[in-house]
Amino acid sequence: MGTDWVPAAVRDVARRDPGELVRLTRAHARLAHALRTGPLEETGHDLARWRDLDERLCSMLVLDSGRSHRVNVIGANPVFPPEWREAA
Secondary structure, three states: OOOEEOOEEEOHHHHOOHHHHHHHHHHHHHHHHHHHHOOHHHHOOOHHHHHHHHHHHHHOEEEOHHHOEEOHHHHOOOOOOHHHHHHO
């Protein structure tokens, strides 16, 4: 399992309520971080909630999955400075 970077743009519907986009992004990031510690069921997070957040967030974005690339090589590698890993 790795971490992918996928180009994305915000749909017009999300521009009407940027607060919702921020809330969904933060919740999605927290759940994604929890996945790094183990299977979702073991972290105490609900799989249905994860799917709902993912679907709602994706509905607000235009994703170009054809141009994705792995960033785990830098992002999870302790050899690189923290600033580089965070940027990845």
